[in-house]
Amino acid sequence: MITSAPASRLLAGPPLTGEAESFDAHRARLGPMPPTYGNGDLITTLESSGLLGRGGAGFPVGRKWRAMAGRATGRAVIVANGAEGEPPSFKDRTLMANRPHLVLDGAALAAEAVDADEIVLYIGEEHLEAVAAMRRAMRERRADIRRPMRLVEAPIGYVAGEASAAVHAINTGDARPMTTPPRMSQVGVGGHPTLVQNVESLAAAALIARFGDDWYRSAGRLATRGTALITVTGPIREPGVREIELGTPLGEVIEAAGGTRGDISAVVLGGYFGTWTHLDESWDLPLDPDSMHAEGLTFGCGIVGALGAGSCGVSAPAEIMGFMARESAGQCGPCVYGLGAIAEAARRIAHGAGKDADIDNLHRWVAQVPGRGACHHPDGAIQLMVSAMHTFGDEFAYHVRTGRCSMTRARLGDGQS
Amino acid sequence: MARAEKRLRVDWIKCDGYGTCGDMLPELIDLDEWRYPIIAPGTVPGGLIGDALRAVDCCPMKALILEKVPPPRS
Numbered sequence: 001m002i003t004s005a006p007a008s009r010l011l012a013g014p015p016l017t018g019e020a021e022s023f024d025a026h027r028a029r030l031g032p033m034p035p036t037y038g039n040g041d042l043i044t045t046l047e048s049s050g051l052l053g054r055g056g057a058g059f060p061v062g063r064k065w066r067a068m069a070g071r072a073t074g075r076a077v078i079v080a081n082g083a084e085g086e087p088p089s090f091k092d093r094t095l096m097a098n099r100p101h102l103v104l105d106g107a108a109l110a111a112e113a114v115d116a117d118e119i120v121l122y123i124g125e126e127h128l129e130a131v132a133a134m135r136r137a138m139r140e141r142r143a144d145i146r147r148p149m150r151l152v153e154a155p156i157g158y159v160a161g162e163a164s165a166a167v168h169a170i171n172t173g174d175a176r177p178m179t180t181p182p183r184m185s186q187v188g189v190g191g192h193p194t195l196v197q198n199v200e201s202l203a204a205a206a207l208i209a210r211f212g213d214d215w216y217r218s219a220g221r222l223a224t225r226g227t228a229l230i231t232v233t234g235p236i237r238e239p240g241v242r243e244i245e246l247g248t249p250l251g252e253v254i255e256a257a258g259g260t261r262g263d264i265s266a267v268v269l270g271g272y273f274g275t276w277t278h279l280d281e282s283w284d285l286p287l288d289p290d291s292m293h294a295e296g297l298t299f300g301c302g303i304v305g306a307l308g309a310g311s312c313g314v315s316a317p318a319e320i321m322g323f324m325a326r327e328s329a330g331q332c333g334p335c336v337y338g339l340g341a342i343a344e345a346a347r348r349i350a351h352g353a354g355k356d357a358d359i360d361n362l363h364r365w366v367a368q369v370p371g372r373g374a375c376h377h378p379d380g381a382i383q384l385m386v387s388a389m390h391t392f393g394d395e396f397a398y399h400v401r402t403g404r405c406s407m408t409r410a411r412l413g414d415g416q417s
Numbered sequence: 418m419a420r421a422e423k424r425l426r427v428d429w430i431k432c433d434g435y436g437t438c439g440d441m442l443p444e445l446i447d448l449d450e451w452r453y454p455i456i457a458p459g460t461v462p463g464g465l466i467g468d469a470l471r472a473v474d475c476c477p478m479k480a481l482i483l484e485k486v487p488p489p490r491s
Contacts, residue, residue, distance in 0.1 A: 179430050332429035333453040368449055374429045 007219065007245045009227050010203050016098045016241075020133035023140040026101035033105055033144065034209040042113045042209055043069060049213035050225045051205065055081060055161070055198035056273060056301040058289050061205060068114040068185055068195045076116040077189040079170065080107045082123040082130060082199040083154035083161030086271045087323070088303050091229035092199050094241040096123065096130035099203065100137035106202025108145045109209050114195060118148045122166050125153035158272070158327035162375045163196040165329070176329040177375035200229050221247030223290040228299075230287070234306030235261040244287060251283035253304060263309035265407065266391060270300025272320055273380025275387035276313075279306070298383070312405045313395045317388030318346035324381035335378040338369035342385060349396055352403040352412025359396060362389065421485045422460040425469060431480035438481050442472040460486060 013021060013029050021029075047062030068076060080103060084092040096103055107119045121138070123131050131153060138149050152170050154160045160175035167188045169175035188194025204226065208216045217225040224246045230253070232239050237258030244253055250267065254260060264279045269287075275297045277285070285292065289299040307316055325339040342365050345358040366386050370379040389396060399405060403412050425445065436452030444465055447455040461469050461483065473481045 179428050333432060333434045333451055334429070334449065337451040337453070338449075368455065372427070372429060372453070372455070 007227050007243050007248075009207055009219070009243065010095060010099065010102065010200065010229060011241075011243045013099070016094065018097050018129050020098060020100050020136060023101055023137065026099075030102075030207075030210060033108065042109060042205075045213045046205055046208060049208045049216040051201065051208060051216065052224065052289060053198055054200035054204070054228060054301065056086075056271065058299060061197070061201050064195065064197070065110065065114055068116075068193060071185070071193050075118075075190075075192045076114060077118045077120060077192050077194045078107050078110045078114070078116045079166055079189060079194055079196040080119065080121045080199050080202055081161060081163070081166055081196050082121065082127070082134070083166060084124050084127065085154070085156070085158045085161045085327075086301055086303070087158075088233045088305055089231050089271060089301050091231050091241045091302060093124065093127040093130040095200055095203060095229060096127070097133045100130075100133040101141070102203040102206050103134070103199045104137055104141055104145065104149075105206035105209075106197075106199075106204070107149075108141075108147070109206060110195060110197060110202060111147050116147070116195065117192075118150075118189070119145070120170055120189060121149065121151040122154050122170060123151060124156065124160070126156050157329075158324065159329050159375065159377050162377070164375060166196055167194055176331055177377070179374045219245045220288075221245060222286050222288040223247075224288045228287075228302055230302035230304055232257045232304045232306075234267075235264065235308045236306055237261055247286045247288040247291070249283070250279075250285045250287060250304065253287060254306070260306060261308075264306045265309040265311070266307045266313060268305040268307070268316075268320075268384070269303065270298035271303040271305075272324060272384060273376075274298045274300045274303060274305075274384055276317070276384070276391040277387075278391060296387075310408055312350065312408050312410075313388070313392035314346065314399055314405070315350040317385060317392070318343065318350040321346050321381060321385055324377070324384075328377060329375075332373040332378075334369045334372040338365055338372075339378055339381055341365055342369075342382070346385070349399050350412075352399060352405075354396075354400045356400060359400060362396075423466065423469070423483050424460050424486050425456050426482045426484055427454055427456065428480045428482060431478045433478050433480070435477050437475050437477060438472045441475060442468050445469065446472070454481070 043065045051061045052058040082092045082096050155175045159165050162177050163184050164178040165175045167184050168178050170189050184194045219227050227243050266278050268276050321343040325343040328335045345362050348354045366382050370382050434452045436448045439446045439448035445457045473483050
């Protein structure tokens with residue numbers, strides 16, 4: 001039996017048709033913007049709500065705002081990050097396209113809470129409905145949000161949503177990450193301290209500002225409170241974006257999405273920076289960041305990506321690694337050469353042309369590359385690879401030993417390598 | 418009070434894999450197969466500070482940095 005009562009918060013309201021809720025409808029449904037919070041009251045409320053950032057890293061939102069509010073002097077900028085360059089993820093664009101005013105509420109409240117002068121909406125240029133909805137919403141809010149607001153389209157690319165890449169793109173049009181320090185919180189957009197916050201996090205903050213921390217904490221089944229948007233993909237009957245109460249077991253999420261189409265062998269959780277697990281082992285796994293971390297798994301940006309039982313557990317991560325290697329911004333050697341070499345070795349193994357040395361090299365490179373780049377792109381990609389080698393390790397060895405895949409039962413290497 | 422501890426850091430965007438640092442300071446810097454540095458974790462021992470400074474000076478890309486260990490972030 002599915003209990004979904006407390007789970008509809010961010011996506012409450014009219015059906016998600018892709019038609020943006022108007023400002024009038026938004027105000028009629030949720031009431032006006034909450035009264036101005038003075039002296040960091042909202043920040044205190046956010047801290048006690050336990051809201052975690054939803055861009056992938058899961059950093060506490062209240063703590064991030066507190067640090068920005070405590071800066072010594074000067075101007076500051078809020079960046080609402082809706083780049084969403086993660087290919088299987090649709091949650092941010094769905095939120096922006098359908099509930100743009102919730103995102104704007106959150107950005108305006110953030111600006112108020114940390115005393116920022118400007119709001120920049122940074123949205124993936126390929127997310128056409130989201131861009132259109134946010135542009136229209138911005139026009140509707142010129143009167144009540146008195147700070148300058150502008151929309152900057154994020155170029156297509158996995159790393160374009162990384163915080164320093166976002167600031168770089170807004171400043172110069174070049175969406176490649178920058179070396180830190182200095183941190184974005186000190187020297188960001190226009191050289192000013194900048195708070196880069198994912199759009200779902202801002203929308204959640206806007207609800208907490210209205211209904212309070214106790215209300216927020218009333219959802220959630222385990223340590224991490226509240227709800228989150230997730231994207232369910234793969235051979236699932238009703239794939240797509242859903243809002244779940246944090247801590248909902250994986251199996252319940254899959255059943256709520258209509259169940260599987262055929263058998264599922266494994267699931268990738270958290271996205272292309274994420275982790276793999278066998279579905280039978282993780283059916284009861286609570287989608288709670290703390291519990292997942294304890295199991296070596298990641299909530300990340302809320303991807304639940306199913307792998308059909310007839311699919312190859314080496315090919316799937318090898319393809320993702322190939323994508324991640326191509327998506328490198330090309331600035332840092334260990335990422336360019338390391339991810340490239342890892343992707344190539346994984347591809348050879350997937351195609352039945354792998355040697356024992358490929359497996360040895362994979363183990364060496366995944367230990368050697370992380371932490372050696374301007375951003376965490378290589379670290380995230382390698383986390384996914386390490387997890388694939390852990391989950392499908394026998395299959396990697398079987399491919400090399402036999403030139404066959406035991407999952408698809410295919411003989412490999414017929415002109416594919 | 419003891420002198421502040423120093424550590425080595427690489428500006429990965431500047432680094433082009435010349436590998437000069439690894440050749441000059443093998444005690445603390447290993448090189449991968451593409452000649453990009455792998456820095457030993459931890460601080461630079463006092464006896465190697467001079468060698469570390471020379472490696473910093475000789476980096477053709479000015480990508481190697483010897484810096485004070487910052488206080489822990491809250």
